[in-house]
Amino acid sequence: MQEYQARIDGPVTGLDVLSTAEDWASAGRKAAIATVIETWGSAPRPVGSHLVIDADGNFEGSVSGGCVEGAVVTEALDVIESGAPKILEFGVADETAWQVGLSCGGRIRIFVEPLTGAAG
Amino acid sequence: MDVGLLQTLNTERAARRAAILVSPLDGRPQRLIKHSDSWQDDPLAEALERRFRSGKSGIVEIADGPDLFLTVQVPPPRLVIIGAVHISKALVPMAQIAGFDVAVIDPRGAFASEARFPADILHADWPEDVLNTAPLDPFTALAAVTHDPKIDDYPLISALKSDCFYVGALGSRKTHGKRAERLQAAGLTTSQINRIDAPIGLDIGAASPEEIAVAVLGQIISALRKPTEIGE
Numbered sequence: 382m383q384e385y386q387a388r389i390d391g392p393v394t395g396l397d398v399l400s401t402a403e404d405w406a407s408a409g410r411k412a413a414i415a416t417v418i419e420t421w422g423s424a425p426r427p428v429g430s431h432l433v434i435d436a437d438g439n440f441e442g443s444v445s446g447g448c449v450e451g452a453v454v455t456e457a458l459d460v461i462e463s464g465a466p467k468i469l470e471f472g473v474a475d476e477t478a479w480q481v482g483l484s485c486g487g488r489i490r491i492f493v494e495p496l497t498g499a500a501g
Numbered sequence: 502m503d504v505g506l507l508q509t510l511n512t513e514r515a516a517r518r519a520a521i522l523v524s525p526l527d528g529r530p531q532r533l534i535k536h537s538d539s540w541q542d543d544p545l546a547e548a549l550e551r552r553f554r555s556g557k558s559g560i561v562e563i564a565d566g567p568d569l570f571l572t573v574q575v576p577p578p579r580l581v582i583i584g585a586v587h588i589s590k591a592l593v594p595m596a597q598i599a600g601f602d603v604a605v606i607d608p609r610g611a612f613a614s615e616a617r618f619p620a621d622i623l624h625a626d627w628p629e630d631v632l633n634t635a636p637l638d639p640f641t642a643l644a645a646v647t648h649d650p651k652i653d654d655y656p657l658i659s660a661l662k663s664d665c666f667y668v669g670a671l672g673s674r675k676t677h678g679k680r681a682e683r684l685q686a687a688g689l690t691t692s693q694i695n696r697i698d699a700p701i702g703l704d705i706g707a708a709s710p711e712e713i714a715v716a717v718l719g720q721i722i723s724a725l726r727k728p729t730e731i732g733e
Binding site: 399400402403406414416418419428429465466468492494495496497498499 | 502503504505507508510511514524526528557558559560570572573
């Protein structure tokens with residue numbers, strides 16, 4: 382019976398990005414959440430995918446197949462520092478703003494926001 | 502994102518309740534809309550309704566303000582099968598491969614044996630007892646396949662009242678006619694009773710239990726992905 386309850390409630394595991402974000406905040410770690418808000422072409426991760434990043438550059442989750450996470454983490458450190466959200470855009474056609482591209486040829490927009498307030 | 506808002510969102514997700522986080526992309530404060538809130542008068546009501554149904558996150562443009570990003574969190578689809586019968590033996594692995602959380606409920610020990618079904622999804626109890634502890638919800642499909650009204654009727658009524666996205670019942674048209682009479686006597690409306698898919702499954706001429714399982718799963722996926730066509 383207990384097992385059934387657990388399944389119905391849906392396991393919120395350590396791999397769940399938003400739960401990880403909450404855990405980090407509860408532990409007093411400063412963090413930012415990056416979310417894929419728009420995709421064009423063959424983007425590796427769907428709209429709504431999350432990456433959570435802390436002030437030391439640790440991260441969980443993914444917003445691409447690993448192509449742009451490094452750049453997102455760098456920008457997220459900036460967002461944690463300044464407290465102001467940012468919108469990032471990545472794609473092979475967009476060489477001017479970003480050196481990092483998606484090898485699959487797709488394009489993605491990512492919203493990076495700080496996690497604010499105290500855990501209650 | 503405010504940590505308090507994140508905690509509320511995670512609480513809703515853990516309880517299998519849908520919620521949408523509305524984020525203005527210029528960094529203004531976000532707000533969280535729970536499916537159980539009365540959001541029908543919200544300026545975004547139309548977009549909220551569409552996205553609660555589709556489960557898809559995305560950008561919404563509004564006339565007098567910044568673009569909004571809607572993070573849509575709906576529970577993973579679940580299939581509750583009433584009856585640990587031959588059809589269920591095929592339906593369980595197929596539904597799991599298709600990404601459903603699956604549970605099988607059957608009070609009859611001879612059917613509900615762990616030799617026949619994985620222990621972690623099997624409940625050898627009456628549906629009343631299991632569903633009282635773990636209620637059905639709109640993100641759950643229910644398939645009643647025991648042929649026995651003593652076992653099937655309660656979960657069917659419960660599924661219709663809980664607004665399960667799919668409700669199917671095994672049995673001929675004649676059997677279903679009698680079932681409809683019983684459910685009407687139990688206080689269900691005609692439109693609720695008409696939501697039951699009976700005889701169960703897509704009309705693909707399924708003959709064996711395994712083929713019937715394919716027909717049932719096909720219909721459940723159709724109800725999940727093309728919800729407007731239910732009951733039409």
